[in-house]
Amino acid sequence: MRLGVLVSGKGSNLRNLVERGFEVAAVATNKPSCGGAAFARERGIPLGEFSQKTFASLEARDAAMRDWLLERALDLVINAGYDRILTGGFIAAFEDRMINIHPSLLPAFAGGMDSVAQALARGVKLSGCTVHIVTEEVDAGPILLQAAVPVLPDDTVETLHARIQVEEHRILPEAIEMLKNRIAPARAPLR
Ligand code: GRF
Secondary structure (H helix, E strand, O other): OEEEEEEOOOOHHHHHHHHOOOEEEEEEEOOOOOHHHHHHHHHOOOEEEOOHHHOOOHHHHHHHHHHHHHOOOOOEEEEOOOOOOOOHHHHHHOOOOEEEEEOOOOOOOOOOOOHHHHHHHHOOOEEEEEEEEOOOOOOOOOEEEEEEEEOOOOOOHHHHHHHHHHHHHHHHHHHHHHHHOOOOOOOOOOO
């Protein structure tokens, strides 16, 4: 199954997928200087760089990124720490073929880039992560898998996020395996 991965951050989920032997055929980023982009370069994975400053609008950037991904005959697109809301046109092009990993037990703490901090501030005793299908409503698509972790009294955003990421690295591959059996090989349907 040919995977496309969208990254803006350090790229630990991307690295984990590659190290587990998944076929990552393309990586796209809006932050060419991020860790995920550096990892793609290091491993020789085709990298699409779509810095917002080189495009007139969000729609123009997403259209370019969409077309670049569509050329790569991907079966599934994975949103692994991509930090911008994707436009409707982009999401429609990958309907039912794009998943997201989010660092909270959705529907709690949806919608933001600071979900871990929000969970900590709210004083929840359990947090975790969710893999879901991407739909136009942010963080609200059908849930595929979740994993819970305890929030400990001395946690900081960093320690809690690290505990959540251990689970992300387990359930994201598991969700991809689940979908492997559900979606037909997609050379054509992505176009
Ligand atoms: C993860 O915590 C993911 O849930 C969130 O962004 C973070 C990306 O981490 N959407 P990494 O860049 O894969 O390390």
